[in-house]
Amino acid sequence: EDQVTQSPEALRLQEGESSSLNCSYTVSGLRGLFWYRQDPGKGPEFLFTLYSAGEEKEKERLKATLTKKESFLHITAPKPEDSATYLCAVQAGGETSGSRLTFGEGTQLTVNP
Amino acid sequence: DTGVSQDPRHKITKRGQNVTFRCDPISEHNRLYWYRQTLGQGPEFLTYFQNEAQLEKSRLLSDRFSAERPKGSFSTLEIQRTEQGDSAMYLCASSYRPGRYNSPLHFGNGTRLTVT
Numbered sequence: 001e002d003q004v005t006q007s008p009e010a011l012r013l014q015e016g017e018s019s020s021l022n023c024s025y026t027v028s029g030l031r032g033l034f035w036y037r038q039d040p041g042k043g044p045e046f047l048f049t050l051y052s053a054g055e056e057k058e059k060e061r062l063k064a065t066l067t068k069k070e071s072f073l074h075i076t077a078p079k080p081e082d083s084a085t086y087l088c089a090v091q092a093g094g095e096t097s098g099s100r101l102t103f104g105e106g107t108q109l110t111v112n113p
Numbered sequence: 114d115t116g117v118s119q120d121p122r123h124k125i126t127k128r129g130q131n132v133t134f135r136c137d138p139i140s141e142h143n144r145l146y147w148y149r150q151t152l153g154q155g156p157e158f159l160t161y162f163q164n165e166a167q168l169e170k171s172r173l174l175s176d177r178f179s180a181e182r183p184k185g186s187f188s189t190l191e192i193q194r195t196e197q198g199d200s201a202m203y204l205c206a207s208s209y210r211p212g213r214y215n216s217p218l219h220f221g222n223g224t225r226l227t228v229t
Contacts, residue, residue: 004155034217034218036220041222041225042222042223043117043204043206043220043221043222043223044156044204044220045220046217046218046219046220049217087155087156089155099144099146099161099163099168099169099208099210100146100158100161100169100171101156101158101218102158103155103156103157104155105153105154105155106154106155
């Protein structure tokens with residue numbers, strides 16, 4: 001069974017204080033690892049897809065990296081508007097996995113001004 | 114691209130009543146997904162369609178839940194004889210699969226169900 005564990009559950013940062021969120025996964029044949037941002041009362045908003053170990057993607061203050069066992073979302077010099085819950089999800093290969101994403105429980109990030 | 118649209122945004126119902134939610138995917142997307150999310154948890158997969166065919170259902174999807182996607186366009190999710198444990202946010206997502214890799218899932222803003 002595919003499993004995704006995110007840490008920490010919650011993170012408080014001061015504006016400008018860089019940090020990283022972790023996503024550890026167990027999956028039978030990774031087809032893709034996805035990062036989403038979710039604001040309260042809204043649906044998840046797509047950020048990145050990573051397909052293979054060593055791959056990196058960047059968007060503004062966010063950078064996602066992938067190894068064979070985990071992914072990191074690095075946040076450089078965060079601003080209050082980066083406050084949200086960040087979700088990690090995996091898509092497995094194979095006949096029985098279909099097309100579904102398996103999500104972690106998320107990291108709730110708060111950036112104080 | 115108007116995004117994934119879900120209706121209603123909020124639904125309050127009494128235990129034992131039936132409810133139906135609607136999802137309109139992004140128009141060129143051929144795959145549609147239903148997820149459920151409770152407070153403090155990540156979304157949990159319920160079911161997905163490719164065009165009008167329902168290709169996979171989660172073991173979470175009890176017999177009281179049914180989903181349809183007639184003509185491969187909008188989808189409905191019906192919950193019969195609702196229970197308090199059904200209270201959650203129900204999220205719809207869509208994607209397009211042009212080849213080996215799927216495009217990412219694009220989510221709507223969900224329908225929040227409260228069963229009293």
